[in-house]
Amino acid sequence: MKTDQTTSNGNYQRTSEKPVENCPKCQKILTGTIEVSSAVVGGISFVVMEETPDRNWILCDFCNQTICKSCCIMPDSGYCDECFIELKIAPNLP
Ligand SMILES: [Zn+2]
Ligand SMILES: [Zn+2]
Secondary structure, eight states: OOOOOOOOOOOEEEEEEOSOSBOTTTOOBOOOOEEEEEEEETTEEEEEEEEOTTOOEEEOTTTOOEEEGGGSSOGGGTOOHHHHHHHHHSTTOO
């Protein structure tokens, strides 16, 4: 037995935030943002983070530093250079 998707609308709110305006390393102007949407469906709340296509920066998952994508070797990893190297060396990563 499968529960039907309930499309009853609960609270839905949308915020977007960008921590800084310029890359701390190269001073490049940072564009784009992450849109954080939260929705409550069936009493359970979900948070969805989505980057806009023009986003040229990342927020390091490890040290919370904002840095532009051209200042880090692996922007897709979500980590800045320092953390990426550190985590790559750390034995708990493949
Ligand atoms: Zn930069
Ligand atoms: Zn970092």
